[in-house]
Amino acid sequence: MSGSMATAEASGSDGKGQEVETSVTYYRLEEVAKRNSLKELWLVIHGRVYDVTRFLNEHPGGEEVLLEQAGVDASESFEDVGHSSDAREMLKQYYIGDIHPSDLKPESGSKDPSKNDTCKSCWAYWILPIIGAVLLGFLYRYYTSESKSS
């Protein structure tokens, strides 16, 4: 009966109220994946989890498309449709938490720029052998033409 679970923002007025966002709930992908029915339907858009159960029959795009994305990452499909900013605003109502950081794909690339690095080195891997081959070609021609002329 201690009741000491009250949130800090309820009474705290000592100027430290900026950390409200720390109370984010994290869900694992496997938990979201279980909510894939008409009874309970969650989906993930850009690393955020949305409970769209009560939105199903309100969705202008139909409940079928939502069911197809049930329990999985729907970011791509959501973007492909080109949803309006109104639609994006609506997302907030259904937001229930974030995907656990260790389940996040390196999609947003801010933490893991290794994709760019690989691309850069890809380029180097391509260009170096080509430069080598061209140089060898020139050397070969230089030597063969020299031996012809003398």
Ligand code: HEM
């Ligand atoms: C919670 C997430 C979603 C919300 C709040 C939402 C909201 C909306 C809204 C408001 C519209 C009307 C058009 C607009 O304003 O852009 C719409 C249309 C549509 N949505 Fe969604 N949507 C969501 C998720 C999805 C997903 C995951 C798909 C998967 C493919 C999808 C497919 C569509 C389609 C195909 C239309 C077009 C309907 C038409 O043009 O006739 N939506 N959605």
